[in-house]
Amino acid sequence: MELSENINPAIPLLSEGFLAHFIPTLTQVEEQLRELERRQKLLLEEMKTTKTRMENQDNYEYIALSFSKIPQYHEKLQYIRNTMISMLSRSKNLNQRVSQLKIMKEQQLAQIAEIQKRERNFDQTVLAAKIVENNPPPSVPKAVVVSTKISKKKKKDKTKDKGKGKEKVVRREIEFSSSSTTSVVESKIEVTKDTSFEKTEG
Numbered sequence: 001m002e003l004s005e006n007i008n009p010a011i012p013l014l015s016e017g018f019l020a021h022f023i024p025t026l027t028q029v030e031e032q033l034r035e036l037e038r039r040q041k042l043l044l045e046e047m048k049t050t051k052t053r054m055e056n057q058d059n060y061e062y063i064a065l066s067f068s069k070i071p072q073y074h075e076k077l078q079y080i081r082n083t084m085i086s087m088l089s090r091s092k093n094l095n096q097r098v099s100q101l102k103i104m105k106e107q108q109l110a111q112i113a114e115i116q117k118r119e120r121n122f123d124q125t126v127l128a129a130k131i132v133e134n135n136p137p138p139s140v141p142k143a144v145v146v147s148t149k150i151s152k153k154k155k156k157d158k159t160k161d162k163g164k165g166k167e168k169v170v171r172r173e174i175e176f177s178s179s180s181t182t183s184v185v186e187s188k189i190e191v192t193k194d195t196s197f198e199k200t201e202g
Helices: 002-056 060-068 070-134
Strands: 145-149 184-188
Touching: 002 060, 060 070
Parallel strands: 145 184
Antiparallel strands: none
16 A cells, blocks of 8 residues: 555656656657648649649640650750760761871872982983983093013124123003003114214114
8 A cells, every 4th residue: 555655646757757858859840840831831832823824824735745845855865965976986086097197198298209309310310411422522532552662673793892782671651541442552762872882884
């Protein structure tokens, strides 16, 4: 009896303490729900007003039809985007090919210029050769060798002096420039070198 009498007064106090702990949270949640309900009502009223305005407009069907075509427009835009990406890739490839062709063209032009230069040099050489062939320079004597030999004179029968018959052989070579072939001219000149020679055969 005493225990029950002590517990019964504690039950209301425990309930009040429990409620006092959760009542602030519950009150805050209740206020948030009321605010949400109020905003939903405002949104619903705005939607009804907008619907009424659009139904009263003459071009409502046109607007509705345009909005219904939005998926088609999206697909077209996607196709255009893919096409532009493909064209960009092709454009890059074409630019690379143009650069390569430009380099090849420059190389070919350089080769052509080199060939033309060689041909001009060859033509000038041929022309100079023809001019020289048609207009030969004046002839200048080439190497001409003149050889002079002094032959030994026979001893005269009546010469008794040993020093009388001394002779000297001299060879002279003179070179000249000539257009003709080299010729050798030999001449025999008798030279008697004797201071004591007194008698010669008449």
